[in-house]
Each structure stands twice: as structure tokens, then as C-alpha cells.
Amino acid sequence: MADTIELTGVETPDTDERTEQWAQTLLQTPWITIVWNDPVNLMSYVEWVFRTYFGFDKPEARRRMMMVHQEGRAVVATGTREEMERHVVAMHGYGLWATLQKQDEA
Amino acid sequence: MSRFRATTGGASARFSLGNAELLAGLARQLATLISDRDESAPDPALARLLPDAYRDSAEDAAEFRRFTEEELGDEKVRGALALAESLEPTPGAKKVTVELDTGQAFAWLRSLTDIRLAYATRLGIDETGGPTAGGHLDFAIYNWLGYLQETLVQAVDR
Numbered sequence: 451m452a453d454t455i456e457l458t459g460v461e462t463p464d465t466d467e468r469t470e471q472w473a474q475t476l477l478q479t480p481w482i483t484i485v486w487n488d489p490v491n492l493m494s495y496v497e498w499v500f501r502t503y504f505g506f507d508k509p510e511a512r513r514r515m516m517m518v519h520q521e522g523r524a525v526v527a528t529g530t531r532e533e534m535e536r537h538v539v540a541m542h543g544y545g546l547w548a549t550l551q552k553q554d555e556a
Numbered sequence: 557m558s559r560f561r562a563t564t565g566g567a568s569a570r571f572s573l574g575n576a577e578l579l580a581g582l583a584r585q586l587a588t589l590i591s592d593r594d595e596s597a598p599d600p601a602l603a604r605l606l607p608d609a610y611r612d613s614a615e616d617a618a619e620f621r622r623f624t625e626e627e628l629g630d631e632k633v634r635g636a637l638a639l640a641e642s643l644e645p646t647p648g649a650k651k652v653t654v655e656l657d658t659g660q661a662f663a664w665l666r667s668l669t670d671i672r673l674a675y676a677t678r679l680g681i682d683e684t685g686g687p688t689a690g691g692h693l694d695f696a697i698y699n700w701l702g703y704l705q706e707t708l709v710q711a712v713d714r
Contacts, residue, residue, distance in 0.1 A: 488604075488673075489676070489681050489682060489683050489684070489685045490672055490673055490676040490681060491669065491672075491673075492702060492705060492706055492709065494706060494709045494710070494713065495665065495669065495705060495706075495709050497713075498665075498709050498712070498713050501713075502662070535609065535620065535624075538609045538620075539609070539624045539628060542606065542607060542609075542624075542628055543628060543631060543632075543666065544666055544669065545605070545666060545669030545670050545672075545673055547604070547607055548607075548609075549607075549608070549609055549610060549611045550609060550610065551610070551611065551612065
């Protein structure tokens, strides 16, 4: 499902990094944002952040917060590397411990 | 004990002069900790406040940090200083009343989180949520900060 811009990009790569990013998009390997558990953040606060920032409804925000709490981590977003980097820095702004990685490394 | 209550436009709380001074002092310390950070002197509190975005690639983590850390750090410093400023007592008053609109309440929640994260690192809060360093008073202050934040979440989470 590559669009015109991505196809054009692959035809005229100008840096290795961009080529790699386009190849990523074409291969449809998504990146994910993971929020990790920590012993400090309040459950109510984490749930509030998930609702406020990601726009999850209350049950969904609660489900992902509980996943962080009980399983030690939860995937909170999937998409391009750039989108995930924006989410991660936003989570750090809220004081949540978040990282990004390729989905297949999860 | 001070707690936040919901108001029509946000949240408010009343603090004793001592508690207001305590919290404002912690906020200023946080601002100093972040402003004066020096990458040649690693600090676990700073590592938690400004964490690596990539777990498995130091190179990617460093690259990401180059592009984001300054702005993120500045934002945290501004938030902490604003929190301290809102706790400034009026001359002669016996209490400090803090009235926050929704935006200010959101900013307070973020700064309270940063203060608690830094405080928890100094107290050596482990996976059980208990301290491994510091005295009873330090842990009581840490718990009070958590209680204050909990009441602020409840006040804005409607």
C-alpha cells in the first residue's frame, strides 16, 4: 500500500538513512511504542495519560495501564518510526518510561 | 493534610506555609538538577527523568537525545519553576491557596511526577514501592507527594 511519494523516494534515494526508512515503509515493518512499568507512577496517573494523550476511552486506557502494571510493559502505539519517536518524547514529558522499537523485535 | 479538590475550572488546594515551602523547594531543586545536568557525571535521577528512547541501540538513543533532550529538559525546568511560583505565599497569609485551571493542573501533574521520580531515585524506591535509603520523614514526604498527585488526578479526571 505504498503511495506515490514513497515510490518516488525509492527511485531517488539521497541518503542511506532515507533509503532505509523508505524500505521500512515499503516492507510494512511497523514500529511500536512501549510503556514500561515503574514503581513510582500512580496507576490513576498512567491511565489518565493514556486517555489524555492517546485518546483511549476509559476501559481501553485502564486495560493498557493494567498491562503495564501486571506484565511490566504495554504497547501503546504502532506506526512509523517518526510517529513513535514523537510518542516516546511525549511520554517522557509525562514522566512515563517509554521506548520505541521495530515490532518484530518485540 | 493538603489535597486537591475539583473546581468548576480545574482544581484547588490549600497548603500550610511549611508544606508550600517544602514543595516549592523540591520543585526548585528539580529545576536545578535538570538545568545543571552534565553528561560526564551520570545521575540515576536524570537517567529516569530523561530516559533513553531506544533500549537496544546506544547509538540510536544518543542520536534521539541530541534532537530532543534540550527541549524536553527545558520544558521540565519551566514546569517545575511554574509550580514553585504558584506556591509563593501572599505576605501575611497563614495558608497558600493554589487555584489551577485545567491547563495548569495538567502541568502540575507532570511536574509532580518529575519531582516524585527524582525523589524516588534518591530514596531508592524498589519494585515493592518501599524505600531502601533515607529516613522516615523522607518516605513520609514521598507518600504525601503521591497522595497530593492522586487527589489532583481525581480532580481533573472527569
